[in-house]
Structure formats: structure tokens, C-alpha cells
Amino acid sequence: xxxxxxxxxxxxxxxxxxxxxxxxxxxxxxxxxxxxxxxxxxxxxxxxxxxxxxxxxxxxxxxxxxxxxxxxxxxxxxxxxxxxxxxxxxxxxxxxxxxxxxxxxxxxxxxxxxxxxxxxxxxxxxxxxxxxxxxxxxxxxxxxxxxxxxxxxxxxxxxxxxxxxxxxxxxxxxxxxxxxxxxxxxxxxxxxxxxxxxxxxxxxxxxxxxxxxxxxxxxxxxxxxxxxxxxxxxxxxxxxxxxxxxxxxxxxxxxxxxxxxxxxxxxxxxxxxxxxxxxxxxxxxxxxxxxxxxxxxxxxxxxxxxxxxxxxxxxxxxxxxxxxxxxxxxxxxxxxxxxxxxxxxxxxxxxxxxxxxxxxxxxxxxxxxxxxxxxxxxxxxxxxxxxxxxxxxxxxxxxxxxxxxxxxxxxxxxxxxxxxxxxxxxxxxxxxxxxxxxxxxxxxxxxxxxxxxxxxxxxxxxxxxxxxxxxxxxxxxxxxxxxxxxxxxxxxxxxxxxxxxxxxxxxxxxx
Amino acid sequence: xxxxxxxxxxxxxxxxxxxxxxxxxxxxxxxxxxxxxxxxxxxxxxxxxxxxxxxxxxxxxxxxxxxxxxxxxxxxxxxxxxxxxxxxxxxxxxxxxxxxxxxxxxxxxxxxxxxxxxxxxxxxxxxxxxxxxxxxxxxxxxxxxxxxxxxxxxxxxxxxxxxxxxxxxxxxxxxxxxxxxxxxxxxxxxxxxxxxxxxxxxxxxxxxxxxxxxxxxxxxxxxxxxxxxxxxxxxxxxxxxxxxxxxxxxxxxxxxxxxxxxxxxxxxxxxxxxxxxxxxxxxxxxxxxxxxxxxxxxxxxxxxxxxxxxxxx
Numbered sequence: 105x106x107x108x109x110x111x112x113x114x115x116x117x118x119x120x121x122x123x124x125x126x127x128x129x130x131x132x133x134x135x136x137x138x139x140x141x142x143x144x145x146x147x148x149x150x151x152x153x154x155x156x157x158x159x160x161x162x163x164x165x166x167x168x169x170x171x172x173x174x175x176x177x178x179x180x181x182x183x184x185x186x187x188x189x190x191x192x193x194x195x196x197x198x199x200x201x202x203x204x205x206x207x208x209x210x211x212x213x214x215x216x217x218x219x220x221x222x223x224x225x226x227x228x229x230x231x232x233x234x235x236x237x238x239x240x241x242x243x244x245x246x247x248x249x250x251x252x253x254x255x256x257x258x259x260x261x262x263x264x265x266x267x268x269x270x271x272x273x274x275x276x277x278x279x280x281x282x283x284x285x286x287x288x289x290x291x292x293x294x295x296x297x298x299x300x301x302x303x304x305x306x307x308x309x310x311x312x313x314x315x316x317x318x319x320x321x322x323x324x325x326x327x328x329x330x331x332x333x334x335x336x337x338x339x340x341x342x343x344x345x346x347x348x349x350x351x352x353x354x355x356x357x358x359x360x361x362x363x364x365x366x367x368x369x370x371x372x373x374x375x376x377x378x379x380x381x382x383x384x385x386x387x388x389x390x391x392x393x394x395x396x397x398x399x400x401x402x403x404x405x406x407x408x409x410x411x412x413x414x415x416x417x418x419x420x421x422x423x424x425x426x427x428x429x430x431x432x433x434x435x436x437x438x439x440x441x442x443x444x445x446x447x448x449x450x451x452x453x454x455x456x457x458x459x460x461x462x463x464x465x466x467x468x469x470x471x472x473x474x475x476x477x478x479x480x481x482x483x484x485x486x487x488x489x490x491x492x493x494x495x496x497x498x499x500x501x502x503x504x505x506x507x508x509x510x511x512x513x514x515x516x517x518x519x520x521x522x523x524x525x526x527x528x529x530x531x532x533x534x535x536x537x538x539x540x541x542x543x544x545x546x547x548x549x550x551x552x553x554x555x556x557x558x559x560x561x562x563x564x565x566x567x568x569x570x571x572x573x574x575x576x577x578x579x580x581x582x583x584x585x586x587x588x589x590x591x592x593x594x595x596x597x598x599x600x601x602x603x604x605x606x607x608x609x610x611x612x613x614x615x
Numbered sequence: 616x617x618x619x620x621x622x623x624x625x626x627x628x629x630x631x632x633x634x635x636x637x638x639x640x641x642x643x644x645x646x647x648x649x650x651x652x653x654x655x656x657x658x659x660x661x662x663x664x665x666x667x668x669x670x671x672x673x674x675x676x677x678x679x680x681x682x683x684x685x686x687x688x689x690x691x692x693x694x695x696x697x698x699x700x701x702x703x704x705x706x707x708x709x710x711x712x713x714x715x716x717x718x719x720x721x722x723x724x725x726x727x728x729x730x731x732x733x734x735x736x737x738x739x740x741x742x743x744x745x746x747x748x749x750x751x752x753x754x755x756x757x758x759x760x761x762x763x764x765x766x767x768x769x770x771x772x773x774x775x776x777x778x779x780x781x782x783x784x785x786x787x788x789x790x791x792x793x794x795x796x797x798x799x800x801x802x803x804x805x806x807x808x809x810x811x812x813x814x815x816x817x818x819x820x821x822x823x824x825x826x827x828x829x830x831x832x833x834x835x836x837x838x839x840x841x842x843x844x845x846x847x848x849x850x851x852x853x854x855x856x857x858x859x860x861x862x863x864x865x866x867x868x869x870x871x872x873x874x875x876x877x878x879x880x881x882x883x884x885x886x887x888x889x890x891x892x893x894x895x896x897x898x899x900x901x902x903x904x905x906x907x908x909x910x911x912x913x914x915x916x917x918x919x920x921x922x923x924x925x926x927x928x
Contacts, residue, residue: 505645
């Protein structure tokens with residue numbers, strides 16, 4: 105490797121000056137990769153957090169009963185098959201795979217699954233969201249689990265499959281308010297965790313893979329790499345330099361400006377994850393200006409998403425101006441309500457404001473520099489909103505403050521966030537009447553209820569289209585558009601699937 | 616002298632108590648919530664409230680303060696909210712890169728600054744002197760993150776001489792880990808040499824114009840003896856002070872450079888803890904850093920006694 109040779113040569117020259125024997129070049133064990141992630145995961149307990157970086161790391165050592173294939177369809181993972189669902193949709197009978205070993209050597213049985221799911225209902229944000237509908241979770245023999253619901257809830261399997269706020273299965277003995285050990289069934293096991301330095305996972309030799317062909321997160325999981333080291337690198341420029349210099353074989357969340365450099369550097373290639381997600385202006389329907397439907401519609405009329413996206417991402421390669429809440433590659437894609445998107449109509453906004461009796465009070469937009477594209481979008485939005493008759497106040501705080509402030513309805517009118525496109529609409533909390541947006545009314549609640557209890561897939565698509573129409577008519581939030589995300593990998597690293605939550609089983613290093 | 620040492624020591628304790636209190640108050644006054652950050656973007660307000668209660672963050676501020684003081688007196692810096700580890704052991708993990716980075720940086724800074732500062736004073740008013748002053752001003756003005764990025768791109772990415780990020784993996788030996796410190800040490804060494812150059816030059820200029828230097832020359836001593844033995848020895852007090860303070864600042868304040876090079880040192884621990892509002896870690900790290908700062912100041916004062924016995928208190 106040229107860089108290694110150069111380093112040795114340089115070390116010989118400078119060794120005396122540095123007063124140390126620094127002649128050794130780094131020795132990488134075969135089949136070891138370093139993966140630069142955007143920061144230290146706030147926890148290694150994926151039930152506890154909905155942060156994407158937690159999912160990315162922990163899915164290597166924790167597994168769920170179900171997972172998603174490449175088309176985001178739910179398929180079994182630790183479950184043997186899809187569940188038998190009773191005709192009324194209230195009983196899910198889940199057969200478990202036999203002979204599954206945990207990292208501590210114990211064997212998974214239905215008691216572990218029941219205990220894990222019960223904890224999930226208690227501590228996980230997504231689990232708590234469904235807890236009211238769950239009447240009971242019981243074992244039926246060593247290898248079957250039965251979940252009974254009080255009312256039909258069709259997103260249940262998606263919730264059980266998601267690696268984010270995951271219903272992961274761990275031995276009953278490690279469960280508590282906190283996990284007493286990081287023990288899962290995944291293809292890799294946690295070897296060592298030095299906070300802010302690395303999270304080292306190594307091949308779990310007793311892993312029993314599924315035999316179906318790999319598809320997305322489902323099917324065969326081959327442990328070709330011996331070891332994966334997740335290295336938290338909060339500074340995006342450092343992640344870029346690290347992957348360009350060959351220090352990392354994969355880097356997540358890179359600034360789009362780095363695309364050309366990555367593309368023109370030998371041994372590295374950009375991975376453009378398109379589509380990745382959507383920037384969101386979340387509205388406060390609980391109190392203040394935005395509780396008024398006319399004011400929300402005025403915001404919707406005033407905004408110019410294309411300009412906001414240009415400012416945020418700089419190049420059309422990285423974004424799409426699109427009304428649909430799911431991009432075309434998802435089954436949920438539809439165009440209902442699209443005529444109310446991308447209006448940039450200042451006159452209409454002013455008219456709606458005068459109808460609302462707007463008195464010029466400042467519209468408070470809460471944002472931060474944590475994600476620079478949030479701030480850039482806010483700056484452009486301010487200009488268009490002012491043209492539309494609003495007085496706008498940008499409240500720029502750090503991310504920790506924003507996550508606290510948004511829980512106080514008196515402190516904001518709009519806050520800016522973003523989300524990856526999730527496999528199932530019900531995984532997004534914004535539709536829920538109990539979310540911090542407070543989007544609740546009879547019409548919408550009825551559609552949402554029907555959507556979450558309907559089991560016919562075709563009918564669910566129709567109901568989601570109705571829900572999307574209501575999003576545009578009632579404006580509980582504003583989808584600015586779609587954006588892509590830039591990742592980079594060594595050309596020697598093969599078998600990495602493009603997904604918002606990258607994983608490295610099935611990945612290999614070539615010479 | 617003993618009473619002076621005791622007096623200074625008592626002063627240190629008072630300063631530390633004030634630091635403890637200030638750190639606690641400032642950290643609690645800042646908005647932001649560790650529970651919300653830990654739970655992620657989809658967490659509901661109720662989830663956040665539940666976790667706050669579990670972490671004991673819902674207790675009243677005076678109760679938390681009293682508990683904090685009792686723990687510190689016992690030598691317990693608390694438990695990190697995010698890492699679920701004692702803050703003391705987190706700090707120990709982070710001490711190695713920070714201490715060696717500071718040591719290498721100060722060595723580089725002093726190696727650059729002392730000869731240049733002395734030569735500049737000796738050649739006062741010449742082109743060399745003017746060039747040196749201008750270069751030192753430029754070095755002091757260059758932001759360390761910018762210099763770091765340039766070094767990273769040119770010496771790390773383009774030439775491949777040094778790693779650009781981190782502090783090695785699980786199988787990295789001590790010697791290899793030191794290699795990760797070369798680039799950031801050079802950056803900090805260059806940036807911090809500027810102040811030491813200016814202090815050395817100024818202090819040497821004062822001394823070189825003194826009568827005893829003229830006397831030394833008239834006795835026929837060599838220029839080397841005059842400048843180094845008589846001049847530098849007497850100019851050392853302000854120079855040692857600035858070197859000591861620079862070292863203390865490096866230990867506590869190499870934050871930007873640690874972040875650019877992704878070094879898991881104390882500086883980056885504090886920044887990460889502040890961004891995550893990991894109260895026990897912020898408090899523990901700042902107490903240790905402030906303690907070191909106060910201790911180094913104390914040692915500098917003690918060093919005065921050694922360098923110049925005329926210093927009477």
C-alpha cells in the first residue's frame with residue numbers, strides 16, 4: 105500500500121526527532137473494517153432509543169422476531185414463520201426458530217421472547233405506543249409465543265421488525281430497567297466498547313443463520329468479516345478525510361460537498377442513498393399561532409420548497425422536490441393533496457392571514473446548527489414567510505436545547521427536524537393525536553384508526569392516501585421534499601446494502 | 616516560606632469549592648435535557664419524563680447539589696448518564712491522549728519558541744527580528760482547526776504519512792497510539808509557540824539591556840555565556856510562567872484540535888458531555904481540569920522559589 109510505504113519512509117526520517125520508535129505501520133487483521141459513524145450512540149440498548157446511530161450499531165448483535173426484506177415487506181428473522189393471525193385480527197401466534205443460541209451460550213426459548221417483548225412494551229417509545237392495544241403476551245410451549253390484542257392493530261408486525269426502538273430478543277436474565285449485559289443472538293457479538301473511541305464487534309461463531317437468499321435485512325446473514333469496529337467521528341470533515349485516506353472502509357453521513365472529491369479519489373467510492381429521508385417543519389397545533397388552520401395553510405401557501413432544498417443541499421443530485429409523503433420506490437407512494445405543495449404564493453398567504461385575523465405576532469421557528477441543512481432551510485423559509493405577511497423569529501439553539509424546548513408547547517410554533525423514510529407510516533409518531541404536534545380531530549383520528557386496524561394491504565394503501573390528503577388539507581406539518589444522503593466506502597469493501605441503517609454482515613473485503 | 620505554601624494551598628481549596636459550585640449551577644441553568652437526547656427523536660414527552668425520574672433528574676436542585684458535594688468529598692465523581700460508567704474511570708481512559716498530546720505540543724512549542732525568541736531579542740531591530748515577530752503574530756492568529764484540516768488533508772490524506780483521525784483500535788500498541796498524536800501535536804505546537812516566542816523575546820530584551828550584562832561582557836565572557844548563562848537564566852520567570860500556563864491550557868483546552876483529529880481526550884469528552892447534557896461527566900471533567908489548572912499554577916509559584924531565591928514572601 106503506497107501510503108504505508110510513504111509512512112515508513114517518513115518515519116525513518118523523523119524517528120529521531122520524535123524521540124520514539126514509530127517505525128511500525130498499522131497492522132490490520134484480515135477481515136477487519138473500521139466504520140466511521142456520526143457520533144457515539146447515546147445507548148447500546150436499542151429498545152431505549154429511536155436514534156438511527158443506535159440502530160446501525162446494535163442490529164449487529166441484537167435481532168428481532170421479524171425484519172424487512174429489500175422491498176420493506178415484513179419477513180421472519182428469529183420467528184420461524186409469519187404469525188398465524190386469528191380472523192378477528194386479535195391473536196398473533198408466533199412460531200420461534202429452534203436452536204438459536206445467545207452470545208452467552210444459553211438457548212433462546214419462548215420465555216426469553218415473552219420477557220423481552222414485555223420490557224419492550226414498558227420502555228420503548230414504539231412499544232409504549234402499542235401497549236394499550238396489547239391484552240397479553242404468553243408462551244405456548246417452548247417455541248411459540250401468543251400475542252393477544254384488545255383491538256386489531258395492523259402495524260404490529262412492522263413494529264416488531266424495526267431495528268429502531270427495537271423489540272429485540274435477549275435472555276430473560278439480562279432484562280431489567282437497564283440491560284445487565286449486551287447479549288443478543290446476532291451474527292456479531294460485542295467485544296469491547298471504549299466510549300468515543302470504538303465499538304468492537306466480532307464474529308459470533310455459534311450464530312445460526314437463516315437459509316433463505318439474502319434480501320434487505322432478511323435471509324442469509326453471512327459473517328464474512330472477522331470484526332467490525334464502529335468509530336464515532338462527530339466531525340463530518342474528519343469522516344471525509346478518514347475514508348479518503350483509507351483509515352475507514354466505510355463512512356456514514358457525509359457532507360454533500362465532498363461528493364466530487366470522493367468520486368475522484370482512487371480506492372474510494374461514493375454511495376448516494378436515494379431516497380433517504382425528508383426534512384420536516386413540524387407545526388404546533390396545541391397552542392399559539394399554528395393552532396389556527398388558516399395560519400397553517402398560510403405557511404403552506406407561502407413556502408417555496410425548491411429554494412429551501414437548493415439552499416440546504418446545493419445540487420439537485422441530493423434532493424427532490426416532491427409532495428408525496430413516500431417516494432415512488434415505496435408502496436405507500438401516492439399523489440393525494442399534491443396541489444397544495446410548492447405554492448410559493450405570497451398573496452394567498454396574506455389573504456389567509458387576514459382571514460385568521462393575524463396580528464403580526466412573531467412566528468417562532470425553532471432550529472439548530474446541529475444539522476446545517478435545517479438552519480439553511482429556516483433562513484430561506486423566513487424570507488418567504490415574511491413575504492407572505494408573517495413576522496418571523498428564528499430561535500436558533502443547540503440540539504439538546506431544541507429537544508427539550510419542543511416538549512414545551514408554549515415555546516415554539518414550528519420546529520425543524522427530519523426523518524428517514526420509514527418502512528410503514530404508522531412508525532412515524534406525527535400522525536398520532538398524542539404526539540408533541542397534537543394533531544387531533546374527529547375526521548383525521550377516524551382515518552388513522554381505520555388505517556391502523558385494517559388488515560387488508562390494498563385497503564391500507566387507500567387509507568394512507570386519505571391520510572396524506574388530510575396532511576395537506578389540515579397542514580399539521582410540512583414536508584419540504586426528499587433528500588438523499590452521502591456515504592462512502594472503500595472499493596475493496598463489497599456486499600454493503602444501501603439502506604439508512606447500514607449493516608455489514610454479508611460484507612467482505614477484497615484485495 | 617512554609618506559611619506561604621500553606622496559604623497558597625488553602626487558596627487552592629477555596630478556588631476549587633467555587634469551581635464546584637459554579638460548574639454545578641452553570642450546568643443546571645443551561646437548557647437541554649439528557650433524557651430527550653438519549654431517547655431519540657421519536658420519544659414522547661411522557662417517555663422523557665419517565666427517564667428523567669429514573670435518572671434522578673426530577674429531584675430539586677438543592678437536593679442534587681447537596682448530593683453532588685457529598686459525593687465529591689467522598690471522591691466519587693458520579694456515573695455518566697450516557698456511558699453508564701463511573702466518571703472517574705472515563706476520565707482515566709481519556710487522560711492518556713490528552714496528557715501526551717499536551718506534552719508533545721509543549722515540547723514542540725518550546726523547541727521552536729526558545730531559540731527563536733532568544734535569537735530575535737539578540738538581533739533586535741534586524742530583518743530577522745521583524746520577520747520573526749510577524750511570523751509569530753501570524754501563527755497566533757491561525758485557527759487551530761484550520762491548520763489541523765490543512766495538515767490532515769496534505770500530510771494525512773494526500774501523502775499518507777499520518778493517520779487523520781482517532782487513537783487506534785483495540786490492537787493498537789502504545790507506540791502506535793503515539794503516532795496518532797504527531798499531527799495534532801505539531802498543530803498545537805506551532806499555534807502555541809507564538810506566545811512563548813513573544814514572551815521570550817520581551818523578557819530577554821529587558822535583561823540584555825541590564826547593567827550586569829554589560830559587566831559580564833566587559834569581563835570578557837563569551838557571547839554564548841552572556842546570553843544563555845546570564846541572560847536566559849534571569850529572564851526565565853515570565854517564560855516559565857507562560858510555558859506552564861500554556862501547558863495547563865493545553866490540558867484543558869485542546870478541545871478544537873481533539874475534535875478535528877477525533878482524539879478521545881478530556882477536551883472532546885467535555886464537549887461531547889456538554890452537547891449531550893451528561894451532567895455528571897461535565898461536572899467531573901471540569902473539576903479535574905480546574906484542579907489540574909490550579910495545581911499547575913501552584914507549581915509555577917513554587918518553581919519561582921527555585922529559579923530565583925530572591926523571591927521572598
